[in-house]
Amino acid sequence: MPEEKNITCIGCPMGCAVTLTIDDDRKVTSITGYKCKEGQKYALAEYKNPVRTLTATVLTQNSSQRLLAVRTTAPIPKTKLLPGIMALAEVRAKPPIKMGDVVISNLLDTGVDVVATSGLLF
């Protein structure tokens, strides 16, 4: 059974609703609904490998601040966002930490690190 997948293009304010038809071999057989090449390109990439940068906070220990802001250094697969959040929930960051310091290296085997986006002086 061919399957249909809807993807909203984020290339411009138009937000085209692009529809992909996928056959039994997971091959894309048609793409419709886009109004420019960008939409076609985006929808294909988003179908094949949807990735997002994960941004969050982690708890601190022995610090004057309750939280430290963090991010992944590169986008990770969308499916890893929630597991990533659970992994970050276990972290207790201790000062001193400066922006860019690695908080978790190779998050969930994605090959991507989580780094501090702010600092903890004390």
Added chain:
Amino acid sequence: MSELETQVLIIGGGVLGTAIARELSRYKVDVTLVEKEVDFGWGSTKANMCIVCQGGDALEFRKEYHRSRLVWESIPLTEPLCRQLAVPFKRIGELTIFKDNEGMAKYQKLKTRAESLGITTHQFIDRDTLRQMEPNVTKEAIGALYDPMIAITDPVRLTMALAENARQNGVNILTGTEVLDISSGVDEFEVQTSQGSIKSKFIVNAAGMFVDKVAAMANADDFVVFPIKGYVGILDKKVGGLVEHEIHARPEAPGESNIITPTVYGNLIIGTPMKLARRNDYSTTRQMAEIGLRNAQKLVPDISEGDIINSFAGFLMFRNWELGWHECVVSPSRSVPRFISVSIGYPGVSAAPATGKKAVKLLTQEGLKLEENPNFNPYRKAITDFSKLSDEEKGALIAEDNRYGHVVCRCEMVTEGEVVEAIGRGATTLDGVKFRTRAGMGRCQGGFCSPRVISILARQLGIPEEEVTKKGGESRHLLYQSKQLLGVRE
């Protein structure tokens, strides 16, 4: 508190209950006041237009009405009381506008009646004078009846100040204490509250919208309160200059009366039609808001919806007793001795000073012996109002205590020092701080200051931030700590 004994128990910490408590604190008598909310004046006291009537609204204030007398007797008392308690009071005057000669004739009757009662301050003003006094009032008005005596105050702050001063003079005040049941013995009452039981010789029932329920608990009287609800909208200070007087239009149809008035803080408030409502239902509806705005625009066309920064329900009450409709109850029970019910309905704030004195008189008639308290101090010091200080005073105060250099509410310019003072005076909640300092009352409605006030409250009260409430009970502002919902933190 498990068990407590007192001579006089006042039920209700609204403007009447606290006025009575403060009046009783002039004497050497053991008085306890219980209030079900965690602070004072949060019931019907809060739900009004902040106007202090001067008895000239003679259409309502008939000579034979009790409450008219209490309002008249309060006239010379209110301003000095506000001064003693450092509560804002401002005489702004009232303009009751009319659009035709018929309207004017109606108000001529009102003026004549007021004069027959000895109120001689009313005068008619013509269109040109009205324009000069209030250029933004509707051009349809051909004149107005002017009463220069009408004043405004801050009813909640007055109530909080009365409670503070009563406490200062020895009254035992218990907040968060709800009366659940009352049994009357031979010479004392036993009152069950949410915090334990209280024995008392005398009871003053000033339970506001629940005055009938409390009376029924003691089998004291059989009357029913009918709350009547209206809409009150608060306008941004940036349009605060649109009018300087209370502008009033008498009803064209029943219940269609509407008012716009400045507040003591430079906002405007608009008020409108009243409808029968469920007791304690402080909700507003879209329809109320729409009519409220439309009616305000009939008085001052330049008001727009975007000027409204907050709105709430206003309340007044009527009572149905066995003898018929009553405009107020300030009397001893006819069946239970030493039990007095006090309810003005409206204007409670305007009648409060004399009602306090009247309640004391009724208590003595019921047998309470009073001896003057030589240590009674009628004065209460205001919480610092940083925004009102001169530049030099501001600098000096910050040098003394740098918490006054830390602005927590930018709209109303309230500093950390003032919030700490308010907590010292009894504020335990965000609303408690708001009513004492105005932090959160401005155009951003707490968006900026609430995180700051919450952390100051937590620090000063020694509780975690999540336990800070908006207005007591289940009104916690922040329900969880970070990561708590992910199941990794207790």
Added chain:
Amino acid sequence: MNRQNVDVAVIGSGPAGMAAAIRAKQSGAENVVVMERAEQMGGLLHQCVHNGFGLLYFNEDLTGPEYARRFMEKAMDVKVTPLLETMVTKISPEREITAISSKEGYITFTPKSIVLAMGCRERSRGALNIPGTRPAGILTAGTAQRFVNVEGFIPGKKIVILGSGDIGMIMARRLTLEGAEVVAVVEILPYIGGLIRNEVQCLHDFSIPLLLEHTITQIHGEKRIEAVNVARVDNNRDPIGGTERRIECDTLLLSVGLIPENELSSMAGVELDPITGGPIVGEMRQTNVPGIFAGGNVVHVHDLVDNVSWESELAGESAARFAMGAKWAEKGKIALKPGRNIRYIVPQTISGEREITLYLRVSDLEEGVRLKIGDIMSKALRVVKPSEMLKIELPMAQLRKLKQGATEIVVDCEKRGK
């Protein structure tokens, strides 16, 4: 520091203030101070822990704190003087600044020029007049953002968001990632109020229901909010009878628009545009008050921080030049007039003597349009949306086409012919 000798004072140190101060310094002003009420520069960027900042300015995808850090470091490099924990309470038309600081007490001084960079604030519930009770648990999305990302508290676990502004959508994702359930995002318009990228990455990614053409008609709950009524609206945005339903929740976030923060501007006698809510500015970001300039969200609410920085750099440069003696007319000779389907244009006036960038917003969503800048320039656009700001470069080559003595240019967004 001698405050009697300040060249440029910048009010606010968010993205606008930092960019203006740095550029003022780089443009030759010697003594540049930034006045900030918080303990550090950066403003609200510190609570915006999400990414999407700097895509245009740095060609990098940064988070709010990272974007702030770049400017903070640059400000230190070029020796801007920050006055922290200092709240400006008054600016006079003669440019006298009054401020209070917990360290220095009461401060007053008159710089040679001023840049207004106070940013914007959120519309509150009162401004919306939502009927119902007054319980705890109703807060603006930005206040929630501070609690969640800085203070370390989660307002509740069953959340309804009114309005689909960017902060609201970003908070929908943030709260979902904190374990709360966002049960609905309610938007009165037929389209979202924020950027399409946020709709996809904050709502679609987490299957958060978006109710377009709906509004909240009632709030329930005595002490803490318990539920809201939601109804569909008609073309006039009025609730349709019979479509009302109750949604249980313990928190209501408001993301219903931002308003430029201009109380200080008004005190200084700066003339405001009733549509943008910000100062009426010329192409140098000069206001009607000589020596007072403005940039960023205090002028008009932007969607992207990158544009805030750029616009404020212009204000900073102008302020520096003014401090060094340069003068311009307070108003440009040529007024830019919003025409068909144009809500506003910034700057409101231009001189016609230098190339400029126009920032504008449309009133209504439209597809297949042509943007016409008088008769000197036109540009076809596939779609225009009120929530997405348009940025148009107007080069000298085009401006030279203006008729001698022209006093206005009407900007129209026309429907393209079939």
